[in-house]
Amino acid sequence: MGPSTEPIEPIDRLLAPFRDFTQRAASGGVLLIGAAIVALVWANSAFADSYAGLWATPLTVGIGDLAISKPLLLWINDGLMAVFFFVVGLEIKREALVGELASVRTAALPIAAALGGAVLPAAIFLGIVGTSGGEAVRGWAIPMATDIAFALGVLALLGRRVALGLRVFVTALAIVDDLVAVLIIALFYTSDLSTVALAAAGAILACLIGANRLGVRHPLVYGVLGIALWVAFLQSGIHATVAGVLLALTVPARVRIDPVDFARRARGLLSEFADRSEADDHSIDDHHAALWDLETLTEHAQAPMLRMEHALQPWVTFAIIPLFALANAGVSLGGGLASMTEPVALGVLLGLVVGKQVGITLAAWAVVRSGWASLPGGVTWRHIYGASWLGGIGFTMSLFIADLGYGDGPELMLAKIGILAASIIAGAGGYLILRSTPVQSQPEPPD
Numbered sequence: 343m344g345p346s347t348e349p350i351e352p353i354d355r356l357l358a359p360f361r362d363f364t365q366r367a368a369s370g371g372v373l374l375i376g377a378a379i380v381a382l383v384w385a386n387s388a389f390a391d392s393y394a395g396l397w398a399t400p401l402t403v404g405i406g407d408l409a410i411s412k413p414l415l416l417w418i419n420d421g422l423m424a425v426f427f428f429v430v431g432l433e434i435k436r437e438a439l440v441g442e443l444a445s446v447r448t449a450a451l452p453i454a455a456a457l458g459g460a461v462l463p464a465a466i467f468l469g470i471v472g473t474s475g476g477e478a479v480r481g482w483a484i485p486m487a488t489d490i491a492f493a494l495g496v497l498a499l500l501g502r503r504v505a506l507g508l509r510v511f512v513t514a515l516a517i518v519d520d521l522v523a524v525l526i527i528a529l530f531y532t533s534d535l536s537t538v539a540l541a542a543a544g545a546i547l548a549c550l551i552g553a554n555r556l557g558v559r560h561p562l563v564y565g566v567l568g569i570a571l572w573v574a575f576l577q578s579g580i581h582a583t584v585a586g587v588l589l590a591l592t593v594p595a596r597v598r599i600d601p602v603d604f605a606r607r608a609r610g611l612l613s614e615f616a617d618r619s620e621a622d623d624h625s626i627d628d629h630h631a632a633l634w635d636l637e638t639l640t641e642h643a644q645a646p647m648l649r650m651e652h653a654l655q656p657w658v659t660f661a662i663i664p665l666f667a668l669a670n671a672g673v674s675l676g677g678g679l680a681s682m683t684e685p686v687a688l689g690v691l692l693g694l695v696v697g698k699q700v701g702i703t704l705a706a707w708a709v710v711r712s713g714w715a716s717l718p719g720g721v722t723w724r725h726i727y728g729a730s731w732l733g734g735i736g737f738t739m740s741l742f743i744a745d746l747g748y749g750d751g752p753e754l755m756l757a758k759i760g761i762l763a764a765s766i767i768a769g770a771g772g773y774l775i776l777r778s779t780p781v782q783s784q785p786e787p788p789d
Contacts, residue, residue, distance in 0.1 A: 370659035371495020385672030431590025452514035458705025463697030485693025487739030490516035507718025690760030702730035734768030
């Protein structure tokens with residue numbers, strides 16, 4: 343049998359990048375779980391000192407006065423996580439331009455759900471921890487986060503029992519959730535501000551915007567200016583990872599040639615390549631000239647934003663995030679269940695497990711009831727409720743905010759215990775609810 347001649351529908355082409363992303367994120371979720379387990383076992387074994395010692399190892403990058411020296415843990419949390427936030431910024435920009443956040447009606451449901459799933463958890467945390475006062479209240483934003491890799495990993499375990507519409511909803515919700523987290527980090531988790539460093543960051547950002555306006559598309563330009571922007575933010579008092587999101591917003595999202603023109607010119611180059619291949623008197627350079635032109639043509643037909651996201655996503659999913667989990671999830675469980683009664687741990691746990699499911703579900707119901715949005719195809723309210731449980735898997739972003747809020751304080755370990763416990767409970771609860779939800783029959787595509 344020869345290759346299938348079944349035509350590829352436009353919707354298949356449109357959804358292909360999303361399906362590829364969800365498959366990567368789901369696979370990354372499995373790796374993320376493995377890294378967290380290794381960290382927990384390592385931190386509670388006879389080799390616990392080596393775990394703490396490894397991440398405290400000082401590492402210096404640069405020469406002389408230009409050198410930056412930080413423990414390995416901070417290079418991961420401040421440096422590698424800036425790449426993670428850069429990809430998050432690219433995802434936010436893509437969704438706002440052509441995805442689920444591109445129109446008011448499609449964006450209303452995930453935006454409302456994300457906001458509901460952010461406000462109520464923070465309120466619950468403050469209600470429990472606020473009475474104790476002190477540094478503990480700095481963790482109010484910890485239960486507002488959702489871990490997209492973990493959530494999609496759980497959905498992947500359910501296979502065909504989960505409609506594509508639910509995966510799209512969970513992904514869009516998590517992306518809005520990330521945007522909220524970025525704004526919170528920028529506005530509330532800052533130290534003393536340096537006006538000189540902020541001015542430098544502003545000048546670099548202006549150069550990036552100018553490069554975009556001038557049509558500069560080479561990744562190297564944005565990479566070099568992006569590193570300079572990161573250093574400026576590192577010295578400014580605003581967390582350096584914010585530089586990743588701002589850099590992403592300046593990356594061009596336009597193509598230089600439209601698909602019709604690309605197809606016409608590509609056919610001409612392929613024809614030229616075939617003619618030169620059949621000729622007897624051609625040099626190697628002549629033989630490959632058409633291919634080089636085709637490569638340039640292909641780059642012009644792709645938006646730099648999508649190319650960079652496609653190139654960096656595997657590194658973030660399979661390297662940076664698991665490494666972050668390995669470095670940050672190592673919590674000593676010596677306190678046992680008694681630790682869960684502490685206000686910080688209890689506030690994080692109830693904020694993620696109770697606040698997320700109630701906040702997401704009620705906000706989604708309100709926006710649908712008002713007529714501003716509708717449920718995706720094949721998705722019921724039981725699906726939304728199950729997804730709201732998955733929203734309680736805070737993990738990566740929650741750990742990140744906990745580190746910003748508490749630093750080396752005693753509350754950090756309590757927050758991590760609450761995050762880990764909540765992620766396990768929320769993941770298992772969401773899986774069981776969705777697993778027991780009847781599969782909705784999907785309409786057959788028209789002939």
